[in-house]
Amino acid sequence: MTHTLMPLMIAVPLGGAFLCALMGKRTRALPDAMGFLVTLLTAAGAVYSVSLVKSADTLVYSMGGWRAPVGIVLSLDGLTALMLVTVNLVAFLVAIYARGYMERYTSKRLFYGLFLLMLAGMNGVVLTGDMFNLFVFLEIASVASYALVAFGTGKQELEAAFKYGVMGTIASLFILLGIILLYARTSTLNMADMAAALAGGGGDVVPLVTGLFLAGFGLKAALVPFHAWLPDAHPSAPAPISAMLSGVLIKSLGVYAMVRVLYNVLGVAEVSETGSPFTPLIVLGILSMMVGVVLALGQWDMKRLLAYHSISQIGYVILAIGIGTPLAVLAGLFHLFNHSIFKSLLFLDSGSLEQATGTRDLRRMAGVGRKLPVTSGSTLIASMSIAGIPPFNGFWSKLLIIVAAVRAGHSWSAFWAVLASILTLASFTKVLRYGFQGGGAGKRLRELAAVPLSMKVALVLFAVICIGGGLLLLPSLRDLFLGPAADALAGGTRQLGFVLTGGAS
Amino acid sequence: MTAYILCLILFSLGIYCAVSKRNLIKIIVGVAIAEYAVNLMFVLVGYRIGGVPPIFAAPGEAQGAMVDPLPHALVLTSIVIGLATTALLAAIAMRIYRKYGTYDVNEIRELRG
Amino acid sequence: MADRREDGMSLIVKTVTRLTLGLILLYGLYIVLHGHLTPGGGFAGGVIVALSLVHLVLAFGGRSAWKRISHSGASVMEATGALGFLALALLGLTAGFFLSNFLPEGRAFALFSAGSIPLANLAICLKVGGGLFAVFAILTIFTAETASPDGGER
Amino acid sequence: MIALYILLSMMILGALVAIEVRSLISSVVAVGAVGLGLSLVFLLLKAPDVALTQLVVEIIAVIILIRATIRRQLPGSPVSARPYGVLLGLGFAVLLVLVSLPALQEIPQLGHPYMRVAETYVENGLRDTGATNVVASVILDYRAYDTLGEATVLFTAVMGVMAVLRNRGLKGGEEG
Numbered sequence: 025m026t027h028t029l030m031p032l033m034i035a036v037p038l039g040g041a042f043l044c045a046l047m048g049k050r051t052r053a054l055p056d057a058m059g060f061l062v063t064l065l066t067a068a069g070a071v072y073s074v075s076l077v078k079s080a081d082t083l084v085y086s087m088g089g090w091r092a093p094v095g096i097v098l099s100l101d102g103l104t105a106l107m108l109v110t111v112n113l114v115a116f117l118v119a120i121y122a123r124g125y126m127e128r129y130t131s132k133r134l135f136y137g138l139f140l141l142m143l144a145g146m147n148g149v150v151l152t153g154d155m156f157n158l159f160v161f162l163e164i165a166s167v168a169s170y171a172l173v174a175f176g177t178g179k180q181e182l183e184a185a186f187k188y189g190v191m192g193t194i195a196s197l198f199i200l201l202g203i204i205l206l207y208a209r210t211s212t213l214n215m216a217d218m219a220a221a222l223a224g225g226g227g228d229v230v231p232l233v234t235g236l237f238l239a240g241f242g243l244k245a246a247l248v249p250f251h252a253w254l255p256d257a258h259p260s261a262p263a264p265i266s267a268m269l270s271g272v273l274i275k276s277l278g279v280y281a282m283v284r285v286l287y288n289v290l291g292v293a294e295v296s297e298t299g300s301p302f303t304p305l306i307v308l309g310i311l312s313m314m315v316g317v318v319l320a321l322g323q324w325d326m327k328r329l330l331a332y333h334s335i336s337q338i339g340y341v342i343l344a345i346g347i348g349t350p351l352a353v354l355a356g357l358f359h360l361f362n363h364s365i366f367k368s369l370l371f372l373d374s375g376s377l378e379q380a381t382g383t384r385d386l387r388r389m390a391g392v393g394r395k396l397p398v399t400s401g402s403t404l405i406a407s408m409s410i411a412g413i414p415p416f417n418g419f420w421s422k423l424l425i426i427v428a429a430v431r432a433g434h435s436w437s438a439f440w441a442v443l444a445s446i447l448t449l450a451s452f453t454k455v456l457r458y459g460f461q462g463g464g465a466g467k468r469l470r471e472l473a474a475v476p477l478s479m480k481v482a483l484v485l486f487a488v489i490c491i492g493g494g495l496l497l498l499p500s501l502r503d504l505f506l507g508p509a510a511d512a513l514a515g516g517t518r519q520l521g522f523v524l525t526g527g528a529s
Numbered sequence: 530m531t532a533y534i535l536c537l538i539l540f541s542l543g544i545y546c547a548v549s550k551r552n553l554i555k556i557i558v559g560v561a562i563a564e565y566a567v568n569l570m571f572v573l574v575g576y577r578i579g580g581v582p583p584i585f586a587a588p589g590e591a592q593g594a595m596v597d598p599l600p601h602a603l604v605l606t607s608i609v610i611g612l613a614t615t616a617l618l619a620a621i622a623m624r625i626y627r628k629y630g631t632y633d634v635n636e637i638r639e640l641r642g
Numbered sequence: 643m644a645d646r647r648e649d650g651m652s653l654i655v656k657t658v659t660r661l662t663l664g665l666i667l668l669y670g671l672y673i674v675l676h677g678h679l680t681p682g683g684g685f686a687g688g689v690i691v692a693l694s695l696v697h698l699v700l701a702f703g704g705r706s707a708w709k710r711i712s713h714s715g716a717s718v719m720e721a722t723g724a725l726g727f728l729a730l731a732l733l734g735l736t737a738g739f740f741l742s743n744f745l746p747e748g749r750a751f752a753l754f755s756a757g758s759i760p761l762a763n764l765a766i767c768l769k770v771g772g773g774l775f776a777v778f779a780i781l782t783i784f785t786a787e788t789a790s791p792d793g794g795e796r
Numbered sequence: 797m798i799a800l801y802i803l804l805s806m807m808i809l810g811a812l813v814a815i816e817v818r819s820l821i822s823s824v825v826a827v828g829a830v831g832l833g834l835s836l837v838f839l840l841l842k843a844p845d846v847a848l849t850q851l852v853v854e855i856i857a858v859i860i861l862i863r864a865t866i867r868r869q870l871p872g873s874p875v876s877a878r879p880y881g882v883l884l885g886l887g888f889a890v891l892l893v894l895v896s897l898p899a900l901q902e903i904p905q906l907g908h909p910y911m912r913v914a915e916t917y918v919e920n921g922l923r924d925t926g927a928t929n930v931v932a933s934v935i936l937d938y939r940a941y942d943t944l945g946e947a948t949v950l951f952t953a954v955m956g957v958m959a960v961l962r963n964r965g966l967k968g969g970e971e972g
Contacts, residue, residue: 028735028740031740031741035728035732035740038728038944038948039725041951041955042721042725042728042951043725044723045717045720045721045951045955046721046722046725049714085740085941086739086740086745087737087739087740087741087940087941088734088739088740088741088742088936088937088938088940088941089737089739089742093913094913094916094938095916095938096941096942097938104788112621127967128966128967129965129966129967130964130965130966130967131959131962132964134955134958134959134962135959137955138952138955138956138959139958141587141948141951141955143812144948145948145952148945156603156606157941157942157945159607160606160610160942160945160946160949163610163613163614163949164945164948164949164952167614167617167952167953167956168615168952168956170614170617170621170956171617171952171955171960172955172959174621174624174956174959174960175959175965176965176966177624177960177962177964177965178965178966179629180630181965182621182624182625182628182960183625183637185620185621185960186553186621186622186625189614189617189621190547190556190557190560190618193560193564193614193618194544194547194548194560194563194846197544197563197564197567199573200567200607201540201567201570204567204570204571204574205899205903207571207574207599207600208574208903208904208905208910208914209902210910211909211910211911211912211913211914212912213913214913215598226902227902228899228902229899229900229903230900231899231903232895232896232899233899235895237723326775340887375841387727388925476841500863530901530905530906531801531943532801532804533820533900533901533903533906533918534799534893535801535804535805535808536804537893537896538808538813538834538889538893539804539808541831541888541889541893542808542812542815542889543679543811543883544885544889545815545882545885545886545888545890546811546814546815548884548885548888549882549884549885550798550803550815552820552879554820554823554861554864554865555815555820555823557861558814558815558823558827558861559815561827561831561857562811562814562815562830563835565830565831566835567851568834568846568972569834569837572837572838572841572846573841573892573906574903574904574909575841575908575909575911575914576841576842576904576909577842577907577908577911578797578907578908580842581842582681582842582843582844583842583929583930583931584680584681584844584928584929584930584962585750585921585928585929585930586818587751587834588751595918595930596841596842596909597856597909597914598914598917598918598921598930598931598934599914599917599934600911601843601845601846601931601934602931602934602935602939602942604843604846605685605845605846605849605931605935605940605946606935606943606945606946607851607943608846608849608850608853609685609770609853609946609950610886610946610949610950611853611857611867612853612856612857612950612953613949613950613953614917614953615779615857615860615861616857616860616954616957617953617956617957617960618859619781619861619863619864620777620780620781620957620960620961621960622864623781623784623785623863623961624784624862624960626864626960627784630964632820638857638894639876642806642971645823658844669897673848676836677929677932678926678927678929678932678933678936679927679928679929681845681847681848681929681931682845682848683806683845683929683931683932683935683936684923684936684943685849686845686848686849686852689849689852689853689855689856690854693852693855693856696856696859717954717958720951720954722945724951726943727947730872731896731940738962741940741941741943741944742926744938747923747924747925747926748828748926750926750928751928754925754928755938756925756926756927756932756933757925757926757937759925759932759933759937760935762936762943763932763936764945766943768970769947769950769951770903770947770950772953773950773953773954776954776957776958777858777860777953777954777957778859778860778863780957780958780961781860781863781864781957781961782863783961784961785863788888
């Protein structure tokens with residue numbers, strides 16, 4: 025089964041970015057309109073792809089009409105649909121927010137051009153079924169994010185962007201070296217063909233390639249030993265870009281790519297009822313979870329605090345997927361979706377707070393609660409849900425992870441998960457107490473700048489999803505959205521087999 | 530086999546330079562060397578002893594066994610990706626130089642304040 | 643007059659540039675148009691075209707050569723090249739799939755053969771040439787602004 | 797084959813010079829030399845397309861890097877590198893070569909590629925696409941999607957350079 029929606033998910037943002045670059049200077053309003061329209065189209069396309077997956081279970085699209093091992097194919101299964109919805113939903117809401125926030129910056133044309141190129145890169149990574157193509161679109165999204173981190177051209181931004189750029193390029197070289205070794209061993213680049221060729225035991229090449237991929241994708245996902253770039257890059261980027269970076273970029277480039285390669289191509293890790301844990305992922309998960317939250321406790325700059333929390337929450341997702349039982353994988357993917365929602369909301373809140381009060385330091389931000397109802401309300405909701413307080417979405421996914429860990433017999437990792445959750449709660453009560461209730465010794469703030477309407481709309485929409493996130497666990501919704509994603513990973517190396525059989529006539 | 534080893538040595542030299550040097554331009558130079566090594570590895574994998582460049586000979590002439598064309602196509606892409614990242618990193622480094630007046634990482638950290 | 647002569651390189655370089663510029667540009671276009679027959683193609687040809695323009699700016703100095711080639715012109719060229727390639731890809735939809743080669747293959751070894759490949763090469767040449775020259779032009783503006791005439795930092 | 801090993805060791809020497817030399821300009825020129833050596837190695841390995849592209853791309857990379865280092869009062873880069881970095885770098889070099897020895901034994905020896913999928917490009921490349929240059933037919937027809945992605949990477953980098961080097965970041969922010 026094939027559908028022209030898949031290439032359009034990449035061609036539309038590309039076309040938008042090229043038009044933005046071409047006509048942006050003359051018509052002032054084009055960048056905003058283009059940003060809003062393109063992300064709306066891709067978000068609608070992503071939701072439609074979920075229903076496509078429900079009806080046809082797996083779709084394949086061969087580029088240029090060439091069948092699987094010869095040409096490049098795009099493959100759409102449960103996991104891809106989940107990632108498409110996460111990426112494009114967050115991008116749409118962030119584009120609404122950026123309309124108001126980016127007034128302070130010059131040349132919106134370049135901002136929306138790079139924003140749409142990053143979106144096209146992420147859609148390309150999530151949809152592709154070809155290893156080298158994964159590297160090319162990973163590079164598009166990364167180069168766009170290096171430039172966007174340095175968009176404010178301030179001192180900190182430039183230095184953080186340079187550091188992020190160098191580490192990101194080195195990570196891409198590791199990934200490319202891994203792809204070269206895989207090509208030398210299997211003489212093909214298509215993921216399904218490679219999985220079939222490696223099925224007979226990868227010999228000595230697979231362990232080395234697994235190590236290279238863990239290092240490369242680990243750096244893109246900011247897992248602990250490779251996280252050094254994230255606490256500098258995310259705070260210095262403009263707020264909508266920090267939301268995109270923390271919300272979706274490290275997930276689609278890092279977590280999704282690593283998990284897809286390890287489970288569906290190399291087959292070093294698999295999902296089975298008896299629970300066959302993939303220890304490197306568990307170790308990386310626990311390390312990131314603990315180091316991230318401990319470092320976050322001492323932070324006073326709100327965005328830096330949020331950046332460290334991103335590292336620890338990604339640790340949750342990697343730990344859950346590493347445990348390897350179907351329930352744990354489902355919980356991990358659910359937490360991935362939830363985290364991208366509430367973390368983007370938190371970063372957007374910090375952006376509107378910074379715009380209103382002119383500072384990011386919690387101590388000098390005292391007593392803002394009463395004056396900015398929408399911002400403080402949404403920050404309250406998001407903080408509750410990241411700390412895992414019931415009815416919010418964070419609670420459900422963290423609970424599911426801990427239950428899955430206990431049921432799979434990993435009581436130690438469950439203990440670490442609970443401990444990290446408590447520390448997260450502690451650090452976010454600090455945010456709420458200092459930031460909003462005026463607990464700090466902050467002096468009287470001058471008249472606060474009003475928060476533009478477009479930013480408020482985005483914050484409210486994100487908050488609504490935070491509240492309603494728990495509904496995704498209802499059986500009817502679960503089999504539509506999260507179930508197929510977990511089954512895609514459970515499929516192991518046979519999962520992409522449909523690419524070879526299906527495809528163009 | 531030794532060609533692969535030499536290539537990996539060049540790659541680790543590039544990574545060593547990018548990781549340990551304090552000057553921004555030296556870091557970019559290190560990344561460029563690492564990129565050269567990875568591109569070289571790709572073409573090495575596709576080489577065939579006594580092979581012929583992947584261009585079809587004119588109808589009359591003999592057509593020898595061709596070298597693997599796929600790595601050539603992919604290396605073309607990764608060479609230009611390397612150029613793209615080098616250009617962006619150089620632009621950022623120049624802007625940093627204008628702000629801090631130096632390319633040295635430690636001085637930048639001290640001036641950050 | 644003094645400022646113009648001091649700008650750019652010596653007179654000898656300028657006269658040589660006037661002679662070689664056309665040749666380099668011609669060679670770049672040859673590489674692009676024969677991309678599907680001989681080694682080279684959109685990328686190599688595009689970079690050579692960009693190099694010929696860079697050669698011009700280097701020889702005649704950033705400021706004086708400026709009036710003729712502005713970097714916004716180069717970025718418009720790049721954007722049209724990119725849109726051209728994307729249009730070729732979308733046209734492929736008419737012949738079945740995204741990016742498929744919708745034109746007839748033609749006779750082997752002929753200049754106008756291999757369907758849409760020569761057109762794609764041209765689009766890439768426009769894009770790569772325009773893009774790289776825009777990068778070089780922006781770098782020149784950036785350094786020209788900082789380096790005041792006596793060469794010291796402003 | 798001997799020429800390949802000689803060129804490779806020359807490139808490694810050039811890389812060492814580029815890394816350890818004090819002045820920036822000679823470091824950039826040494827990288828240019830390594831790139832030129834790489835282009836020659838590609839010619840030796842029967843890859844004319846790649847050699848041509850590597851040569852011209854490397855020229856423009858050196859021009860950009862020299863533009864970044866020239867006309868600046870640049871003290872030579874200090875000799876003492878970051879100690880932590882030196883250890884990390886050397887340790888990584890040894891670890892990578894040792895760990896990859898078994899894997900390198902397993903992939904086909906130099907000169908005997910598998911070419912399982914590439915065989916179709918060579919056999920019916922001319923018939924399917926009409927291009928006599930097989931690499932061109934792979935880039936622009938069989939795997940044209942890669943080239944679309946790659947052209948976008950360059951487009952992104954150019955927009956990135958424009959964004960980074962524009963004269964004022966924030967409205968009313970300080971110039972430069």
